[in-house]
Amino acid sequence: MKLAVFTKNRSNPAYAAARLGADRAAARLGARTVHYVPEEPDDAREQNALIEQALTERPDAMVLVPVHPTAVNAAIHKVNAAGIPLVSYINRLTEGRCVSFVGSNDYPLAFKIACYLFDRLEGKGDVVIVEGPPESVTSIERVRAFRDAAAAHPEIRIVAACSGRYLLQPAREAVARIVEATPRIDAILAANDIMAIGAIDALRAAGRSALLVGVNAIPEAIAAIKSGDMIASADFNAMNMGCLAAECAIRHVRGETVPREIILPVQIVDRANCSLWDQPYEERVCLNWSDVVNKRGIG
Numbered sequence: 001m002k003l004a005v006f007t008k009n010r011s012n013p014a015y016a017a018a019r020l021g022a023d024r025a026a027a028r029l030g031a032r033t034v035h036y037v038p039e040e041p042d043d044a045r046e047q048n049a050l051i052e053q054a055l056t057e058r059p060d061a062m063v064l065v066p067v068h069p070t071a072v073n074a075a076i077h078k079v080n081a082a083g084i085p086l087v088s089y090i091n092r093l094t095e096g097r098c099v100s101f102v103g104s105n106d107y108p109l110a111f112k113i114a115c116y117l118f119d120r121l122e123g124k125g126d127v128v129i130v131e132g133p134p135e136s137v138t139s140i141e142r143v144r145a146f147r148d149a150a151a152a153h154p155e156i157r158i159v160a161a162c163s164g165r166y167l168l169q170p171a172r173e174a175v176a177r178i179v180e181a182t183p184r185i186d187a188i189l190a191a192n193d194i195m196a197i198g199a200i201d202a203l204r205a206a207g208r209s210a211l212l213v214g215v216n217a218i219p220e221a222i223a224a225i226k227s228g229d230m231i232a233s234a235d236f237n238a239m240n241m242g243c244l245a246a247e248c249a250i251r252h253v254r255g256e257t258v259p260r261e262i263i264l265p266v267q268i269v270d271r272a273n274c275s276l277w278d279q280p281y282e283e284r285v286c287l288n289w290s291d292v293v294n295k296r297g298i299g
Helices: 013-028 044-057 073-081 106-120 137-151 168-181 193-205 219-227 238-253 289-296
Strands: 002-006 032-036 061-064 086-089 100-104 124-131 155-163 187-190 211-215 232-234 261-264 268-270
Touching: 002 013, 002 044, 002 238, 013 032, 013 193, 013 238, 032 044, 044 061, 044 073, 061 238, 073 086, 086 238, 100 238, 106 137, 106 187, 106 211, 106 232, 106 268, 124 137, 124 168, 124 193, 137 155, 155 168, 168 193, 187 193, 193 211, 193 219, 219 232, 219 268, 238 261, 238 289
Parallel strands: 002 032, 002 061, 061 086, 086 100, 100 261, 124 155, 124 187, 187 211, 211 232
Antiparallel strands: 232 268
16 A cells, blocks of 8 residues: 655654654555655645646555645645545645544644743743744644733733744744844744744854743754753644554555544643653654544544
């Protein structure tokens, strides 16, 4: 069985983890993966072309995270028309049909990590938000949650915001500009961990410090939590999402009933529990299918 796996880029460690998760599920179930990754990060034209390419190669199923909420919809309809089963993960489709969706609820995840940060600030301080791409559904929901959490804390001020496009270097450069222009920064809310790492670099270069949280619990973030450069991350577990999405696709092709959606719970990772995540992705364990399905049922 051949499984076509689509991710957004090669620059975000979370997507490397998603590919690893898909590979693990496929190997365990006797399938093989073919990966389709835009060379230009998050490029919709390139993902459209990669979907077209995959259609000519006739995989048994596809597992896909769309790079844009609407820009690949025409290609999704072509997948549906070709009768190839499709499982979406991380970001939901806005058009077309999929067998299942595997992801997490971005709003509660981000609200929880923001409140964690504000508690550490004792409910007052000047905070910077580092957003993902403006068209990213996950970033939109996370930033909305960040701002709602801030609104619930009257002495928290959002003093600046910037887009790091979910990438390290753009985040480093954007935060550096804010640091230069902003005399006081008590904390930074980053919508993903790789941008948080960029923010750490920008603060260090300026001889500044701030409390900092992110999202993804990537190995680099765990190292930063251990060193004290970050205080926490929310575990948006792309490796588990990739693994479960691939397993959904393979089981569906085999004729099994699979859940219409699988939503992973929110977990906050900090110094108290980070040892549970303190491993490279290659050594982390994917969730067990039966445990996930038995907890939520199939529907």
